[in-house]
Amino acid sequence: MNSGEKRFAPQERVVAVTGRTMRTSMYRPPISRASTAWRALPCLALAILGAVLVTSPALAQQPPNDSEQGLIELDSSVENDQLDSQQRAREEEIAQELSLRRRAIDELQGSQGIYAPELQEAYGDLASLFEEMDDFESAIAVYSDALQISRINTGLYSDQQLPIIQSLIESNSQLRNWEAADDLQELRYHISTRLYDLADLAYLEAAENYGAWKLRLLRQNLLDLSYRSYSGSAEELSEFYERLLLNLEVHPNFRAAKKIDVLQGKSEADLILVRAIATTPYTSFEGTVSRYINQQRCRNVRSASGQVVRECVSVQVENPRYRQSQRDAKRFALNRRTRAVQDSIDMLKQIYEQSDELGSREREQLEAQIAELETETFQLLRQSRSRRLF
Numbered sequence: 001m002n003s004g005e006k007r008f009a010p011q012e013r014v015v016a017v018t019g020r021t022m023r024t025s026m027y028r029p030p031i032s033r034a035s036t037a038w039r040a041l042p043c044l045a046l047a048i049l050g051a052v053l054v055t056s057p058a059l060a061q062q063p064p065n066d067s068e069q070g071l072i073e074l075d076s077s078v079e080n081d082q083l084d085s086q087q088r089a090r091e092e093e094i095a096q097e098l099s100l101r102r103r104a105i106d107e108l109q110g111s112q113g114i115y116a117p118e119l120q121e122a123y124g125d126l127a128s129l130f131e132e133m134d135d136f137e138s139a140i141a142v143y144s145d146a147l148q149i150s151r152i153n154t155g156l157y158s159d160q161q162l163p164i165i166q167s168l169i170e171s172n173s174q175l176r177n178w179e180a181a182d183d184l185q186e187l188r189y190h191i192s193t194r195l196y197d198l199a200d201l202a203y204l205e206a207a208e209n210y211g212a213w214k215l216r217l218l219r220q221n222l223l224d225l226s227y228r229s230y231s232g233s234a235e236e237l238s239e240f241y242e243r244l245l246l247n248l249e250v251h252p253n254f255r256a257a258k259k260i261d262v263l264q265g266k267s268e269a270d271l272i273l274v275r276a277i278a279t280t281p282y283t284s285f286e287g288t289v290s291r292y293i294n295q296q297r298c299r300n301v302r303s304a305s306g307q308v309v310r311e312c313v314s315v316q317v318e319n320p321r322y323r324q325s326q327r328d329a330k331r332f333a334l335n336r337r338t339r340a341v342q343d344s345i346d347m348l349k350q351i352y353e354q355s356d357e358l359g360s361r362e363r364e365q366l367e368a369q370i371a372e373l374e375t376e377t378f379q380l381l382r383q384s385r386s387r388r389l390f
Helices: 003-025 030-055 066-112 118-132 136-154 161-174 178-195 201-220 227-250 256-278 322-354 360-384
Strands: 292-302 308-318
Touching: 066 118, 118 136, 118 161, 136 161, 161 178, 178 201, 201 227, 201 256, 227 256, 256 322, 256 360, 322 360
Parallel strands: none
Antiparallel strands: 292 308
16 A cells, blocks of 8 residues: 555545444434434544545645734744844854953963964964854964964974965865965975975875866866966976876886876866867967068159159068968967877876776776767867867
8 A cells, every 4th residue: 555545544434434323323213313423423524624625625725824824923933033042152152262262372472472382273273263153364364373383383394384274275265365275275285395205195195186276276267367377377287297297107106096196187287278279269379480571662753853763661561471370380289289188098098908906996987087088189179170260
């Protein structure tokens, strides 16, 4: 029996009982018939009411009357009062905690000085409370104080700065301060290069995080770069991944999966460049010949003595070969980046065919990545051949 049948079963029993009562009452004496009829009236009324509600959905869905509406509004008011009370209690709790953490900082500054190492943790606690309050500007100011304390006590390059810098990046990202967040990412990677050896796994993780951030900047163009700046940033990122690949070749102790991640980052950076080049008109590219050339323009004029003489002047005109050189420059840049993507695909295929470190799931994922890269490269190349862009 399904749920609908279960829901309607009680109504069928009421009707059946009512009908049975009416049938048996016909065979009883008059006195008993009257008393039984009075006892059956409530059941009969409920059955009639249920039948009316079932057969008349409009009646069942009528809005509540004034008294029922008043009860609903009263319940809603009670719930709102409870929520307001909880909100006020939470605000009071946060205010008290804020006062306590500020007082702890004042006491530390008074007893141990304004550059006491213990202040770093106290500043971090206060900043995290500001983050909980969604007051990211205050959090950034306090985290900056904590970073300053850390640099004074532990030097310019210490691993204690890294979590503070990460918190600053997150708070600036919440406020969409992308330039500040990018500067902090540069600082974090720079400190990591001074802390860790190139063969250290911690360095590789720092490099991967840095590359992932730069890829995000390019995908969403968060810094609102022009084409020239955008393509320059993408090219720098591609070169960064290329240096990282060379480092992996020098230190072969890393698993093949790490090399796959780096290759995927490099191919994505190159695809971003291919996409930018393909969708940019050729007129935005620098030609390979001079844009303007000098030409001699001559004409016959009559001199003061009445004689006809030839007068020539040098004028600057656009080089007729310049437009074609712009097309050639775009085609050269497109082919160069496409070859870079194809080189990454070939290296991924080599890992797929020769590596014995990959499990079945990793091999499936790698095969899907290779297919996706090949498909996107083909589509971008076809799009780049548009006559409008050339």
